[in-house]
Each structure stands twice: as C-alpha cells, then as structure tokens.
Amino acid sequence: xxxxxxxxxxxxxxxxxxxxxxxxxxxxxxxxxxxxxxxxxxxxxxxxxxxxxxxxxxxxxxxxxxxxxxxxxxxxxxxxxxxxxxxxxxxxxxxxxxxxxxxxxxxxxxxxxxxxxxxxxxxxxxxxxxxxxxxxxxxxxxxxxxxxxxxxxxxxxxxxxxx
Amino acid sequence: xxxxxxxxxxxxxxxxxxxxxxxxxxxxxxxxxxxxxxxxxxxxxxxxxxxxxxxxxxxxxxxxxxxxxxxxxxxxxxxxxxxxxxxxxxxxxxxxxxxxxxxxxxxxxxxxxxxxxxxxxxxxxxxxxxxxxxxxxxxxxxxxxxxxxxxxxxxxxxxxxxx
DNA sequence: CAACGCTTGACAGTATACTGATAATCAGCA
DNA sequence: TGCTGATTATCAGTATACTGTCAAGCGTTG
Numbered sequence: 001x002x003x004x005x006x007x008x009x010x011x012x013x014x015x016x017x018x019x020x021x022x023x024x025x026x027x028x029x030x031x032x033x034x035x036x037x038x039x040x041x042x043x044x045x046x047x048x049x050x051x052x053x054x055x056x057x058x059x060x061x062x063x064x065x066x067x068x069x070x071x072x073x074x075x076x077x078x079x080x081x082x083x084x085x086x087x088x089x090x091x092x093x094x095x096x097x098x099x100x101x102x103x104x105x106x107x108x109x110x111x112x113x114x115x116x117x118x119x120x121x122x123x124x125x126x127x128x129x130x131x132x133x134x135x136x137x138x139x140x141x142x143x144x145x146x147x148x149x150x151x152x153x154x155x156x157x158x159x160x161x162x163x
Numbered sequence: 164x165x166x167x168x169x170x171x172x173x174x175x176x177x178x179x180x181x182x183x184x185x186x187x188x189x190x191x192x193x194x195x196x197x198x199x200x201x202x203x204x205x206x207x208x209x210x211x212x213x214x215x216x217x218x219x220x221x222x223x224x225x226x227x228x229x230x231x232x233x234x235x236x237x238x239x240x241x242x243x244x245x246x247x248x249x250x251x252x253x254x255x256x257x258x259x260x261x262x263x264x265x266x267x268x269x270x271x272x273x274x275x276x277x278x279x280x281x282x283x284x285x286x287x288x289x290x291x292x293x294x295x296x297x298x299x300x301x302x303x304x305x306x307x308x309x310x311x312x313x314x315x316x317x318x319x320x321x322x323x324x325x326x
Numbered sequence: 327c328a329a330c331g332c333t334t335g336a337c338a339g340t341a342t343a344c345t346g347a348t349a350a351t352c353a354g355c356a
Numbered sequence: 357t358g359c360t361g362a363t364t365a366t367c368a369g370t371a372t373a374c375t376g377t378c379a380a381g382c383g384t385t386g
Binding site: 019022023026054055056066067069070090091092093094 | 363364365366367373374
C-alpha cells in the first residue's frame, strides 16, 4: 500500500518544526535565567500590551483555547507576574493586569525570546525565513477558523460601548 | 518597550500551523469514521512498514520522545491495532507488529490522511506548498538535534550484526 | 567472571491542547 | 419585569510532549 513519506506531509513537518521551536525557546529562556514557557510568554506580553483584558479576549489574541488559557493564567498569577481581579462591569469576567515583577520579567526575557526566534530558523537565510513566515501566515489565515482556538483581533472600543 | 509582533515570530506561526494541522486531521479522520490521532497514525504506519521494530527505534523514525511513545503504543495496543511482545534477542525490548485490524484501519484511513494534508495548505498553491515544505525541511534539518526527540533513521542491518 | 557503562522501557510530575459539560452572569425581548 | 439565549470562567477527562528518575538487561573490558 502506498503512503506519503513523512517528509512530504505538511502535518509531520508542522509538528516537527514546532517541536524544535519550543525546545529552542526553553533553552534560550533557561540560559537567560527565566522559567517561562513560550505559551506563558505570549500571554504575558499580550496582557502587558492590553491591561485589564479578560481571558476570552486574551485567548483570541494569541489563539489559545479558552480552557487552556485558564491554566496558563493560573501559573502566571502563581508566579506573581500578573494579577486577576473581578471586573466591576461584568462579574463573570476577570480583568488581567501585569505586575511590576511581570514587567521586569517580560523586559528581561525579551532578548532570549528574540534569540530563540532566530535560532529556530538557523538553517535558513534571511530571505528564506521571510518566505517561510509569509507562507505560514498565508496557510494559517486560510485555516484560521478550522481550529477551536482561532485568532481574534481586539474588539473595537466603540463596539463595546455601543453594541 | 519594543516587542516583535506575533505574526513575525516563527515560533508563534509554528504553533499556530501545527494547531490547525491537528484540527484538520481530527476532522478528516472523524468524518471517515476513525478514532486515530495524527500521532497514533504516524506510529501505526511506521510499525506497519517496519514489523518487529522496538520502541526506541520507532520513536527515532517519527521523532517522538521515548517517554511519549510509551503512551502512544499503549493506546494502539489497547485498540487492538498493534501487538507488543518481548523480543527473544533482547529481553529489554518489545517487538511491535501491526495486527490485521491495524492494517485494515491503516488502509481505510489513508484517504482521510491524504485529504487532511491537502486541507491544511488549502490557502496555498501547489507551488507554494512545495516551497513551504522545502523550507520547513531545511529548518528542521538544521535544528534536528535541538529537541529531545530528534529524527533518527533506521539503523543499518549490518550495524546490528557487526558493530 | 565481575564491574562498569550504556540501552530499553516505564513511571511520576508538569504544561499545553482539546472535547464536552456546568454555574454564574449578562443582555435582549416579550 | 421575567424569560431566554449567549457569554465568562471553570472543571473533568483524554492525549501529546517534556524533565528526571529508575529497574532490568545488555556488552565490553579489566
């Protein structure tokens, strides 16, 4: 029976590339003296850029599942990097804000994150890296709605007030 | 503080693309009436192509961690798709073989797997898909040793005997 | 042969991801 | 106002992945 070789399967290559990306991130972060996962870093950065954001909106910004974000936020809060407090406007929602220590961590780990992004494409030229990112963005855009955790932009401020 | 946009981060794009790839696989497999994960499929196919393979070699063939493969093999065996029996030559090793039902499943699910591979790059032309796979292969080759579960080829038969 | 290092498989513990369900709450509408 | 449907956060359960550790078995070497 004929089967496509693993190396011709986009799915296998996707898994493999992600596997390496995570390993590289961990290595760089640890070398810099930080104990943050790639997932936690993305969440922390998004909270820093959007103070008071609720969990569902945060999940949409970085394309996490809403059940996954619960654990990620838990761990960030436990490390003292963020704070979670009930919203006054909507008692269901928790407003997330970064703490001073969170800001310090975010700033300190940024060079390591940058190094990781470059390390995971070490085999490619700058031009090839641009091509790869362009193709990935295009494929992802076409498949965005296929996963349970699609990427969502920030809702317009006007929408919140008006609607 | 400046931070790279998510869409410029290879790591974020890698995670996102893999997320979509897994979702597409599940959707196609379920639509075809099968309950196999992408990881289980790859393991089953590799066992089918290499009867009597041990778990460590199998893990190397598909780039899984050796602790991850334990659970995958457990679930495949529990579903009756493979068999695990002690090796006569090396009592540490378990020889893995596919069962008739496993072969039937593998054959039956193949069209769905093929459909999934095409669906996850639905936004790209055939040429772009080739480019994407080429770039991924190149990046992966350069980073292969960076993860705990690098890809390993089958050991040469001669090596086993001679060594 | 006996001691050593290495390999194979497995386990505990942690961290994503997802499915499906639920309580609490909100918002629109009869 | 009271009902209904949607939304927010959470939980239970399953499946990757990885860290670190361990017992059993293998092979080489002194």
